[in-house]
Amino acid sequence: MSSVISPSDLSDRDWAMLEPLLPPAKPGGRPRGVNLRRILNGIFYLLRSGCAWRYLPREYGPWSTVYHYFRRWRVGAVWERMHTVLRERLRRHVGREPTPSAAIIDSQSVKTTEQGGPHGYDGGKKVNGRKRHILVDTLGLLLKVVVHPANLQDREGAPLVLADLRQHFPRLHYLWADQAYTGQLLEWIKSHLGWTVEIVERSPRRGFVVTAPGAFQRVTLPATFEPLPRRWVVERTLAWTSRYRRMSKDYERLPDTSEALFYLTGIRLLLGRLTRGET
Numbered sequence: 253m254s255s256v257i258s259p260s261d262l263s264d265r266d267w268a269m270l271e272p273l274l275p276p277a278k279p280g281g282r283p284r285g286v287n288l289r290r291i292l293n294g295i296f297y298l299l300r301s302g303c304a305w306r307y308l309p310r311e312y313g314p315w316s317t318v319y320h321y322f323r324r325w326r327v328g329a330v331w332e333r334m335h336t337v338l339r340e341r342l343r344r345h346v347g348r349e350p351t352p353s354a355a356i357i358d359s360q361s362v363k364t365t366e367q368g369g370p371h372g373y374d375g376g377k378k379v380n381g382r383k384r385h386i387l388v389d390t391l392g393l394l395l396k397v398v399v400h401p402a403n404l405q406d407r408e409g410a411p412l413v414l415a416d417l418r419q420h421f422p423r424l425h426y427l428w429a430d431q432a433y434t435g436q437l438l439e440w441i442k443s444h445l446g447w448t449v450e451i452v453e454r455s456p457r458r459g460f461v462v463t464a465p466g467a468f469q470r471v472t473l474p475a476t477f478e479p480l481p482r483r484w485v486v487e488r489t490l491a492w493t494s495r496y497r498r499m500s501k502d503y504e505r506l507p508d509t510s511e512a513l514f515y516l517t518g519i520r521l522l523l524g525r526l527t528r529g530e531t
Contacts (some may be wrong), residue, residue: 269523300497338522345526355388356486358490359383368507428483
């Protein structure tokens with residue numbers, strides 16, 4: 253068992269689950285001399301603590317080496333593939349099909365820093381930065397994330413998330429969304445994807461009320477009204493992500509880097525549920 257530097261480090265069970273998913277070393281040349289478990293521990297330390305790359309503790313090795321592997325595997329879509337394998341494994345573990353038949357979409361506007369890169373102003377949330385546009389299944393497990401400037405409205409950003417999903421999620425046919433995903437977007441989803449969209453309207457009191465697409469009349473609620481759970485599933489996923497300090501803002505220059513960190517957060521959450529039964 254390796255020495256533990258931080259509570260964010262991988263346990264032996266975590267590492268046993270992740271190691272087979274890592275890319276093999278390139279053929280030829282010198283054997284790989286880097287401890288990949290230590291590299292991953294450094295990445296997860298940065299994600300959990302919120303520190304900058306150059307402030308990584310020396311016990312994780314040179315920060316430049318840790319960043320090199322993070323970037324190399326980001327470019328190669330390794331983080332997303334790793335997340336997909338773990339998500340499907342967890343769905344099987346709880347008795348579900350590997351791919352979902354229904355999903356929930358939402359976005360979260362977060363501030364950016366002076367690091368630069370694409371950003372915009374979300375007038376509704378009064379946030380200058382980017383949106384994390386996510387799609388989750390009914391368990392709250394991440395299916396896809398797209399990061400784009402915050403001035404792009406949800407109905408304009410949604411096609412970026414949904415456009416190529418049929419090849420990855422052939423069973424998916426039902427989508428929950430809020431009032432921001434109306435208008436021509438509903439027709440686009442119907443014509444391009446053939447899905448059914450259920451708009452969940454915020455009630456006059458609290459919770460959410462489901463109405464037909466485009467029908468946003470005020471609803472009189474009974475005294476025994478209870479909030480519908482589906483819309484809160486995606487909010488809970490965003491709350492899980494906010495536990496990781498690196499995700500408190502968008503510190504990255506490239507949206508691709510922000511997306512990779514979101515998948516890494518999902519990987520850590522999936523490991524917790526698979527190896528320790530965390531929720």
